[in-house]
Amino acid sequence: MAVIPTPTTNASLALKMQGFRTVTEALDYAAQGETGFNFYNLRGEAFASLPYARLRAEALDLAARLAGRFERGARLAIVAETSPDFIVAFFACQYAGMAPAPMPMPVNLGGKEGYLTQIRQMVLGARAAAAVGPKALSGFLEEAVSGLDDAAVMDFESLRALPVAAETPRPFGPDEICYIQYSSGSTSAPKGVIGAQASVTANLHGIAVHGLKLTAEDRAASWLPLYHDMGLIGFMLAPMFAQRSVDYIATSDFVRRPLLWLRLMSANRTTATYSPSFGYELAARRAARAEDGAIDLSALRIAGIGGDMVRPEALNLFTEAFAPAGFDPRAFLPSYGLAESTLAISFADLDAPVAVDYVDMRHYHRSGAAQPASALTSPEHRRGFVLCGRVLPGHAIEVRGEDGAPLPERRVGRIYIKGPSVTPGYFSDPQASNAMFDGDWLDTGDMGYFLDGQIVITGRAKDLIIINGRNIWPQDIEWAVEKVDGVRQGGVAAFSVDDGEGERIVVVAERRGMAPEALAELRREIARVVQSAVGAPAQVVLAKPHSMVMTSSGKLSRAKVKAKYLEGAFDEAPAEMAPPRALAEARV
CATH class of the missing domain: 2.30.38.10 (Luciferase; Domain 3)
Structure with a gap:
């Protein structure tokens, strides 16, 4: 049976974006309308729809079951897949008075061991009563929390099978916590940012009313991961706060087919979306694959940029590619947070x-x-x-x-x-x-x-490089080196290393597949470019294709690349010739 997405507008519910003291108060109001969340697969087909009314009903039911198993105030570490299961679990925690701690999906974090270490650190940091995720990841979670007696491992189905508590749970109040947000780029014990109900609702109001100036006609689309603050707050909580419908595709599906994001926005007349700079760049580089007339971005009034340094070059590429498809560059909305x-x-x-x-x-x-x-x-x-x-x-x-x-x-x-x-x-x-x-x-x-x-x-x-009293930004080096032929776009990390005699610059550049005799020339060219850009010498390391380390939000992790370099983990031996592939494709 075909899934019918939620509508853009509510039939009679008035737009309201203030006066909500908690996340549950906002959902209680949104549930009186017809809008909600929609989920699309790699073929662009809607496979699930979650109106706010049903989200509230399912969250209340699950909250009663959580209350029968866990104490009020418990923390639940939940793998934040782009699915109704995660969203229902997140809001169930709100109604049960329990703090969700969203965790990343298993992506390119340095292999399986890197992922398991990160999950274990998050569960430990949150002192979580349980690690929850889809059944397919139960083995990963079991291995990650092995030896932690206080942390149970459960899947979404087993949560729904819990018995209902004898007493109705009490939702979080205005003076209580909302969630714990962990940084995707943490290299040691991650710090869990407390999202309080008061601070979260204040920011949701600021985003909806003053930042995006949302209207009753707005509809959002997102590929952003829900374990990252831009996805969780910006494109899950904020649209719900303003009773707007959202159309989701999984982050991994976006990376495989960037134009799916644009086709979805075209089909649903999306007015608001967001992405780091590299998302716009990746879509622009695939523009030639779009069929004539398949992309129509004339309804898009907000194309927000956040999550990393805003790169003018990426925005220019996107504008050049999609202005013929109705995109207005005035829709670009830089922001900081x-x-x-x-x-x-x-x-x-x-x-x-x-x-x-x-x-x-x-x-x-x-x-x-x-x-x-x-x-x-x-x-x-x-x-x-x-x-x-x-x-x-x-x-x-x-x-x-x-x-x-x-x-x-x-x-x-x-x-x-x-x-x-x-x-x-x-x-x-x-x-x-x-x-x-x-x-x-x-x-x-x-x-x-x-x-x-x-x-x-x-x-x-913390990334600033200081050489002989001079301040050098690593981005200046990275962006200059990215322009060198043979270096993958977005695949450069620059940092300093203290060798006991002072700081020196190290540049790790992910090369494309090439013949061994070309590597020496590439290394010399990169060194020349660095010297020209910042007036300082650098040690150049040419990393094999797809050997760089990404954060769970899809950005290159400079800190983790540095750690890998210090471990001597970059093998510069010539690799087999491989067809060039934009680094953004390998980010997830």
Whole structure:
């Protein structure tokens, strides 16, 4: 029997985006309408539909069963597959007063052992009463939590088979927790960001009302993983908060068929979507495979960008590819946020062109100031930074210098934020929580500067390379090396290593399949490009195809690549010739 997706609009339920003190209050209201979540397979066919009314009914039923097995306040670590099962379990936890801790699907995290280690660390960190996932992953979960007597392993079916509790469970209140969010890029014991009901609903209100300015006619589409904050908050909780329908495809299906994302939006007249820069780039590089008339993006008014550094080149590629299919580049919406602010802290203006500030990086390296590039600035020293908008109402951003004092415009410093969306801290880690705050201000660990009242992100403070007193951004090296013929797009990691005599730069570049005699020339060319881009020498490591390490959100993990390098795990022996394949295809 064919699945009928939920409608874009509700027949009589009025749009409401404020006044909800908890996630369950928002779902209680959304369940009075007809909208909800829809799930599509690799062929673009809807295989499941979950109206908010049925989501609420199933979540309440499961909550009563969870209450019969686990204590109120327990944490459940749940594998966040893109499915009705995960979403029902997440909301069941809300109604049962239990904190869900979404965990990643098994993707390219350095192989099976890397995945099992990450799952075990998350279960330990959350002190979870159970690790829950689809039946197909039960073996993985059993192995991951082996020896942890306090953590049961259950699949979604076994949860639904639990007996109902004698007493009706009590949902989370406005002053309680909502979830625990773990960073996908953690390399040691991961820190669990506490999402409180108050901070989550404050951010959902800011996103829906001020950032996206959602209307009763909006419909969303997403391929983002639900274990990542952009997928979980931005495209599960926020649409529900505003009673909007969402059409999902699995992250792995998007990577295999990027144009499926665009075809789905075309068919359903999607108005809002989001992606890191590489998602737009990957879709653009597949544009030639689209049949004439198959893509129509004329309804898309929000094409948000987040989750990594916004790359103007990727946005330009997407615009060139799909402007003939009705895409308006004014739909691009740069934004800035982090899990510690729930999700978003700033948005650019809707319906405005993307603003790019071109900076003379030589001057920046000398002075720490983002001086505009001039006609005399050479291309290799000219760098474009995208303006990521103004802070949400009720929140604040400061850019501070090394002395802790706020900096004027165009001076690069450390970014601090405060406001109702900010997390109260990390779960069961008071030391890390205290270190994160300076009074009411949260240290984001990001670097950037202000321009015309908008925040511009330049990178992570911890990734900064300091050579002979000069500050060098790894992105400057990575983006320059990516342009070298023979290097995979997005497959470069630059970092520094202290060899006892000072820091030196290491560049690990994933090469394409090529003959052995070409490798030496490629290494020399990369070294030349690095010297030209940042004025410093570098050790160049050529990694075999598909040997880089990704986070569960699909980004290259610079920290994990560095760890792999320090372990001596990169084998530079020539590999068999292999057909070129864009790195983004291997990200999941």
